[in-house]
Amino acid sequence: MSTSLLLLLIVLIGFISYFAGRARSLAQANGKLSNLHSLPGYHGSYVAIWAILPAALVLGAWLVAAPMYIDSSTRATLPEAVQTQGGATVELALGQVKSVAGGLKRLTTEEISALESGSANLRSTLAAKGVALAGEGEPYMITAAQHFNAMNATNRWLMSAVVLLIAIAGGVYAIRNIATRFRARNQVERVMLGSLIVASSIAILTTVGIVASMLSEAGRFFTMVSPFEFFFGTVWDPRFAAAGSGGASGQFGLIPLLAGTLYIAFVAMLFAVPIGLFAAIYMAEYASPRLRSTAKPLLEVLAGIPTIVYGFFALVTVGPFLRDISAQLNGLVTGNYQNFIQAQSVVTAGIVMGIMLIPFVSSLSDDIITQVPRALRDGSLGLGATRSETVKKVILPAALPGIVGALLLTASRAVGETMIVVLAAGVAARMQINPFEPMTTVTVKIVNQLTGDLEFTSPQTLVAFALGITLFVITLGLNIYALYIVRKYREQYE
Amino acid sequence: MTDIASPTVRISARPASATRDIGIKRRYAAERRFRAYGIGAISLGLFFLALLLWTVVSNGYTAFQQTTITLPIEFTEKVIDPKGERATDGKVLMTANYPLLVREALIKQLGIDASKRPQVKQATDMVSASSRTLLRDIVVADPSVIGKTIPVTLLAEANVDSAFKGQIDLNVEESKRKVKDQQVTWMNELASAGVLKKSFNTGIFTFGASSRPEAAGVGVAALGSLFMMLIVLVLSLPIGVAASIYLEEFAPKNRLTDLIEVNINNLAAVPSIVYGLLGLAVFINFAGMPRSAAVVGGLVLTLMTLPTIIIATRAALKAVPPSIRSAALGLGASKMQTIFHHVLPLAMPGILTGTIIGLAHALGETAPLLLIGMVAFVVDYPGSPMEPSTALPVQIYMWANEAERAFVERTSGAIIILLIFLVVMNLGAILLRRRFERRW
Numbered sequence: 001m002s003t004s005l006l007l008l009l010i011v012l013i014g015f016i017s018y019f020a021g022r023a024r025s026l027a028q029a030n031g032k033l034s035n036l037h038s039l040p041g042y043h044g045s046y047v048a049i050w051a052i053l054p055a056a057l058v059l060g061a062w063l064v065a066a067p068m069y070i071d072s073s074t075r076a077t078l079p080e081a082v083q084t085q086g087g088a089t090v091e092l093a094l095g096q097v098k099s100v101a102g103g104l105k106r107l108t109t110e111e112i113s114a115l116e117s118g119s120a121n122l123r124s125t126l127a128a129k130g131v132a133l134a135g136e137g138e139p140y141m142i143t144a145a146q147h148f149n150a151m152n153a154t155n156r157w158l159m160s161a162v163v164l165l166i167a168i169a170g171g172v173y174a175i176r177n178i179a180t181r182f183r184a185r186n187q188v189e190r191v192m193l194g195s196l197i198v199a200s201s202i203a204i205l206t207t208v209g210i211v212a213s214m215l216s217e218a219g220r221f222f223t224m225v226s227p228f229e230f231f232f233g234t235v236w237d238p239r240f241a242a243a244g245s246g247g248a249s250g251q252f253g254l255i256p257l258l259a260g261t262l263y264i265a266f267v268a269m270l271f272a273v274p275i276g277l278f279a280a281i282y283m284a285e286y287a288s289p290r291l292r293s294t295a296k297p298l299l300e301v302l303a304g305i306p307t308i309v310y311g312f313f314a315l316v317t318v319g320p321f322l323r324d325i326s327a328q329l330n331g332l333v334t335g336n337y338q339n340f341i342q343a344q345s346v347v348t349a350g351i352v353m354g355i356m357l358i359p360f361v362s363s364l365s366d367d368i369i370t371q372v373p374r375a376l377r378d379g380s381l382g383l384g385a386t387r388s389e390t391v392k393k394v395i396l397p398a399a400l401p402g403i404v405g406a407l408l409l410t411a412s413r414a415v416g417e418t419m420i421v422v423l424a425a426g427v428a429a430r431m432q433i434n435p436f437e438p439m440t441t442v443t444v445k446i447v448n449q450l451t452g453d454l455e456f457t458s459p460q461t462l463v464a465f466a467l468g469i470t471l472f473v474i475t476l477g478l479n480i481y482a483l484y485i486v487r488k489y490r491e492q493y494e
Numbered sequence: 495m496t497d498i499a500s501p502t503v504r505i506s507a508r509p510a511s512a513t514r515d516i517g518i519k520r521r522y523a524a525e526r527r528f529r530a531y532g533i534g535a536i537s538l539g540l541f542f543l544a545l546l547l548w549t550v551v552s553n554g555y556t557a558f559q560q561t562t563i564t565l566p567i568e569f570t571e572k573v574i575d576p577k578g579e580r581a582t583d584g585k586v587l588m589t590a591n592y593p594l595l596v597r598e599a600l601i602k603q604l605g606i607d608a609s610k611r612p613q614v615k616q617a618t619d620m621v622s623a624s625s626r627t628l629l630r631d632i633v634v635a636d637p638s639v640i641g642k643t644i645p646v647t648l649l650a651e652a653n654v655d656s657a658f659k660g661q662i663d664l665n666v667e668e669s670k671r672k673v674k675d676q677q678v679t680w681m682n683e684l685a686s687a688g689v690l691k692k693s694f695n696t697g698i699f700t701f702g703a704s705s706r707p708e709a710a711g712v713g714v715a716a717l718g719s720l721f722m723m724l725i726v727l728v729l730s731l732p733i734g735v736a737a738s739i740y741l742e743e744f745a746p747k748n749r750l751t752d753l754i755e756v757n758i759n760n761l762a763a764v765p766s767i768v769y770g771l772l773g774l775a776v777f778i779n780f781a782g783m784p785r786s787a788a789v790v791g792g793l794v795l796t797l798m799t800l801p802t803i804i805i806a807t808r809a810a811l812k813a814v815p816p817s818i819r820s821a822a823l824g825l826g827a828s829k830m831q832t833i834f835h836h837v838l839p840l841a842m843p844g845i846l847t848g849t850i851i852g853l854a855h856a857l858g859e860t861a862p863l864l865l866i867g868m869v870a871f872v873v874d875y876p877g878s879p880m881e882p883s884t885a886l887p888v889q890i891y892m893w894a895n896e897a898e899r900a901f902v903e904r905t906s907g908a909i910i911i912l913l914i915f916l917v918v919m920n921l922g923a924i925l926l927r928r929r930f931e932r933r934w
Contacts, residue, residue: 185828189828189829189830192830193740193744193830195736196736196737196739196740196744197740199732199733199734199736199737199740200736200737200738200740200741200745200754201754202733202737202800203737203754203757203758203761203800203801203804204753204754204757206761206772206797206800207757207760207761209772209776210764210768210769210771210772213771213772213775213776213780214768214771214772214775216775217775274535275535275538275539276535276539277535278531278532278534278535278536279532279535279536279539281532282529282531282532282533282535282536283532283536286529286532295536295540298540298543299536299539299540299543301543302539302542302543302546304854304855304916304920305546305858305913305916306857306858306859306860306887306912306916307858307860307861308858308860308887308890308891308894308909309546309550309858309890309909309912309913310546311891311894312550312890312894312905312906312909313546313549313550315894316549316553316902317545317549355539355542355546358539358542359539362539386521386522386524386525387525387528388524388525388527388528388529389521389524389525391528392528409763412763412765413763415765416764416765416766416767416768417765418765418766418767418860418861419860419861419891422861422891423891423894443765443767443861446767446771446865447767447861447864447865450770450771450774450864450865451864451865451869456779464771464865465771465775468767468768468771471765471767471768472764472765472768475763475764475765475768476760476764479759479760479763480756480760483756483759483760
């Protein structure tokens with residue numbers, strides 16, 4: 001019985017149990033609903049929960065545990081010669097046994113007996129049925145595969161029987177519990193509360209998952225490359241080693257990537273902060289409600305555009321434009337029409353990222369500026385200051401901590417941004433200070449190292465996780481500090 | 495220091511009757527400048543928005559038209575099935591020399607001498623190489639066409655398409671452009687005969703990946719995106735709402751719930767690429783799910799969208815006035831009943847708005863999908879979320895890396911499609927808010 005059919009059956013049993021429980025509670029109520037502690041629906045749900053929940057939990061545990069048990073049992077049937085070779089060889093043999101087992105199901109009994117007697121070649125017989133075998137098959141694999149198939153079949157019906165039995169037993173047990181004074185609602189609500197708690201713990205689990213998965217993979221990387229070399233290395237050159245040659249060839253220096261990341265983020269902030277901040281000030285202090293209600297959402301459209309679109313914009317418009325205009329400028333000044341800005345460069349990526357960040361800066365700062373108490377403004381204006389003087393001398397100093405927090409949040413966006421830099425910043429990892437040349441970032445290298453075929457054993461792949469945890473720590477630090485500042489600032493005026 | 499020193503000098507120099515100079519002109523000028531900066535900043539922001547959209551639209555609107563050539567194709571048996579084996583051998587129809595049919599039809603149509611090889615080649619180059627599969631599908635679907643002559647609409651090759659749309663400068667020296675003079679003459683000839691014409695491009699909506707721009711479309715990628723959005727919706731809405739209800743209504747104020755709160759706020763700001771690493775390590779490497787599958791993409795995007803939905807839902811729950819809760823509790827409802835029967839329905843518009851915005855965000859997300867192998871050349875529609883597929887933004891990314899001019903047009907066209915989806919979703923969210931939002 002397939003797993004989905006089994007699940008369907010469990011749900012069906014749950015459905016029947018619901019109506020059975022409802023009917024029984026109604027029967028016990030003797031036609032007077034107020035005799036019951038809980039509404040009939042709660043009695044029904046109580047029975048349904050007992051029918052579905054334990055069975056589903058057992059099913060889930062079984063689905064995880066059974067393949068492990070079957071694997072180890074099959075492993076035990078492999079000949080001693082294979083088992084003594086240990087590790088990878090056993091796993092390889094096991095994988096072959098599994099594909100043989102899949103193939104055996106498609107063969108007729110005559111073909112199988114021909115295989116067992118050794119008169120037919122395993123590989124060619126299976127190939128004829130469309131099952132490709134990685135190596136030349138060994139005779140012992142047939143016995144092991146048959147064992148594997150037999151185990152699987154037993155496992156299937158045993159699992160179906162046990163799970164269905166649990167479902168029915170659960171339902172019957174719960175039905176017997178139903179009585180007029182039985183507090184079915186409280187029981188059902190306990191289960192509901194439990195599921196709410198489970199749902200909210202997923203948020204925690206995600207963080208734990210991020211940290212644990214990246215730490216473990218990065219840990220494997222650091223067994224091959226020393227952390228010192230990674231964090232303080234100034235050369236990034238992860239030569240792709242041929243598969244199986246092993247060992248860490250190439251250099252994995254974080255510094256050039258980090259320099260590129262921070263440089264591009266800095267250019268982006270240099271571009272976004274003045275525009276965003278002035279836009280926010282105008283919007284909060286000067287703009288009429290009508291202008292505000294049209295310009296603000298329009299600016300925020302910039303935040304809703306997917307970053308891949310910005311990347312494309314950089315690639316086909318901004319990059320070529322900067323390249324051509326630099327060639328023209330150079331020509332006007334020196335007579336040599338040679339462009340000094342590359343199409344892929346720090347400024348290209350920085351400017352386009354800056355455009356993307358404008359709405360972040362303006363919305364966050366706008367919120368913070370409007371939170372500054374009215375009395376401060378009135379006081380300053382009453383003393384004869386102009387509006388711009390009020391903004392510069394009173395409002396901005398008062399809002400400064402909040403604005404700094406907003407800028408830190410924006411900076412963390414800039415550091416973690418991927419698609420724009422992938423398309424606009426270039427892939428050359430080098431350290432230089434000319435903003436018109438390409439540089440690369442941490443995120444670009446994560447994408448580069450993990451696109452295409454990869455194996456989870458080489459340092460070239462695992463380095464992405466070390467880069468990832470670095471990125472995570474940087475952005476987390478920026479966020480926590482920013483949220484702390486913003487929260488503290490908010491309390492100041494509440 | 496100068497502030498203190500200068501007044502004494504000024505006072506002595508000023509006649510007693512004159513009004514005190516408080517620099518009002520200078521200050522008003524500064525005021526005007528300040529306002530101008532603000533207006534300038536806003537206009538600059540809006541200018542960039544307009545430029546961005548204009549770039550995409552001006553590059554992309556032509557992608558919705560495609561030049562086609564309708565030729566009477568003679569399905570000669572001699573070419574398709576020279577040995578008459580099609581009844582016994584199914585492969586014959588699949589591997590037949592279909593381009594030859596196109597070539598013969600072109601020779602007849604243009605009246606060229608079949609023995610002049612270079613000229614014939616130039617002529618056949620005008621038709622997309624995808625005609626092979628097109629004709630094959632026609633014959634395989636209905637083998638009775640063999641021996642008949644049917645007019646078939648073929649796609650023009652990308653360069654001819656660009657030339658016909660006027661995107662290639664024909665004044666450039668012939669050797670420097672991809673469309674030759676002879677081809678242009680033929681093109682105009684065919685166009686005046688009504689054989690070659692522009693029509694609405696349905697292909698961009700239905701085709702899958704292709705290395706030839708004229709035969710490339712976003713259909714397959716859009717289906718992959720649809721699968722992922724369904725997974726995100728089905729998982730993140732119930733989980734997000736359940737988590738918010740617990741945190742907002744039940745959770746005791748203690749260290750643990752504080753931790754969860756800080757955690758959720760931080761998760762909302764974690765770079766999306768980190769979620770891709772999580773998906774790669776946990777779902778693919780640890781749980782052994784297939785690479786490039788929509789189900790993994792959906793799970794990763796679910797985790798990414800959850801914080802957004804939780805934050806929106808909590809705000810919506812918070813906005814429901816406590817009097818509703820008190821009334822329900824006062825009438826004897828349990829806490830669970832109060833929340834599920836009264837608070838949640840009232841908060842629903844806010845929750846759905848947040849969900850739609852979260853989904854729109856997930857739809858445009860590219861970076862995490864690159865890491866879990868969605869950068870794949872997928873030609874056929876995936877039948878289920880477990881099969882290899884790609885996504886709309888990833889398709890855009892892959893096309894953006896293609897060098898050909900015609901792909902720039904396709905990329906922009908795909909971006910327009912993506913932006914239309916986003917606009918529709920966001921408009922839906924705004925309408926929902928306008929229609930159902932209640933101010934208490």
